[in-house]
Amino acid sequence: MYNFVFYFFYRMLSRSGDDDSLFSSILGVFLVIGLHIIALLKILAHFNVIEGLPIFSDTYLHNKLYWFLPLGVILGIVYLYFNKRKAKRVIDKYSSKENFYSLGNVTLFIFLIVVPAIVIAKL
Amino acid sequence: MTPYHYGYNNPIVYKYLFGLLEDWYENENGEIVYDENVKSQQDMNDRGIKGTYLGEQGTAIDENTGKTIVYNSDGTTSTAEKELAEVVVTARGNSSGSSSSTASADWFSSGNLLGYAGGVQSVYEGAFFSRHKFDYRPSKGPNADSWTTVWKTNKAGEAVTGINASPANGYRILKESKNAVKKFNAGRILARTGKALGALGVVATIADGASGTWKSYHTADVIIGVAMTFGPVGWIGGLTYLAADLVTQGVTGKSITENLFDGNQ
Numbered sequence: 134m135y136n137f138v139f140y141f142f143y144r145m146l147s148r149s150g151d152d153d154s155l156f157s158s159i160l161g162v163f164l165v166i167g168l169h170i171i172a173l174l175k176i177l178a179h180f181n182v183i184e185g186l187p188i189f190s191d192t193y194l195h196n197k198l199y200w201f202l203p204l205g206v207i208l209g210i211v212y213l214y215f216n217k218r219k220a221k222r223v224i225d226k227y228s229s230k231e232n233f234y235s236l237g238n239v240t241l242f243i244f245l246i247v248v249p250a251i252v253i254a255k256l
Numbered sequence: 257m258t259p260y261h262y263g264y265n266n267p268i269v270y271k272y273l274f275g276l277l278e279d280w281y282e283n284e285n286g287e288i289v290y291d292e293n294v295k296s297q298q299d300m301n302d303r304g305i306k307g308t309y310l311g312e313q314g315t316a317i318d319e320n321t322g323k324t325i326v327y328n329s330d331g332t333t334s335t336a337e338k339e340l341a342e343v344v345v346t347a348r349g350n351s352s353g354s355s356s357s358t359a360s361a362d363w364f365s366s367g368n369l370l371g372y373a374g375g376v377q378s379v380y381e382g383a384f385f386s387r388h389k390f391d392y393r394p395s396k397g398p399n400a401d402s403w404t405t406v407w408k409t410n411k412a413g414e415a416v417t418g419i420n421a422s423p424a425n426g427y428r429i430l431k432e433s434k435n436a437v438k439k440f441n442a443g444r445i446l447a448r449t450g451k452a453l454g455a456l457g458v459v460a461t462i463a464d465g466a467s468g469t470w471k472s473y474h475t476a477d478v479i480i481g482v483a484m485t486f487g488p489v490g491w492i493g494g495l496t497y498l499a500a501d502l503v504t505q506g507v508t509g510k511s512i513t514e515n516l517f518d519g520n521q
Contacts, residue, residue: 163459164458167462168462171462171466186466187467197463197464200456200463204456205456208456217292224295253466
């Protein structure tokens, strides 16, 4: 699933002239994974499995900076996962498929972002 | 059209096509340049880079020393130990990467590099060039004025004819490029730092908003973070914004967007 997200970003960004589209695509995958993790935490909190998302500080900016630490680890893992070899395999796999931006693929991509966003907003 | 048109008329560089090639390209000045973002000719075309895509790794001949230059997949270059020796073709190869000989065991392959014995330097080309192998000597250096020959083989790998593949006939021996090193690009590192901070900021903002009440400044920071990551804001704007945000937080007790959008909350 995240390979698909990676290539979706890669193709979109490389065609739009991003001169570092590989790295930007990794960040795109990280954003989607981050959404999914937060949505998952919200679901767990909704069903009282956990108390809620951790609040590290009452100050908005400080709380965000504390979040950088665990999120930075996740970003590092995503960065290492999509190394050159892996990225090339993913690009080779999807670039051979015709009409990548089909209605189905675009819908799937939106679905992967919108659904967790709704979960975060509503729960 | 030459027999090696499919190799961009460049059998010297394209002699190890094992399907692993990417990342090196020859620019319009004839220099071999490494760029980790270039993985195909299409990538170069998309980015407006003029030149010919070569591959992730490969070899060429240093015209001055006669030594083999190895262009490594990590963007570095190295020089092979052995100089090219005088060529006597007495062997044949198969397409599995190993060699077999009908006359004498004069050449062999070891991984991606080729060795030689008995004063013979022959090159096994792998499956893509299974019907050809190349024997050559440099046109300058210790073995100057020697000949360069491309041997055509039949399907069994037996040499059947030789072609004079000298530069005069369109076969080039590449000079080692001064640019053939992985470039330390401080600008790109800063750009990546700015982008990564933007992405981290977006997810951290969403996490903060999800842990309490979503407010206008959350929305504003998500938009700003996405612009830093993918948009035209760039690392200068991104890092400047982060620094300004920290200063504003220190002075007013609130972030920039809190002051702008939710100042009274």
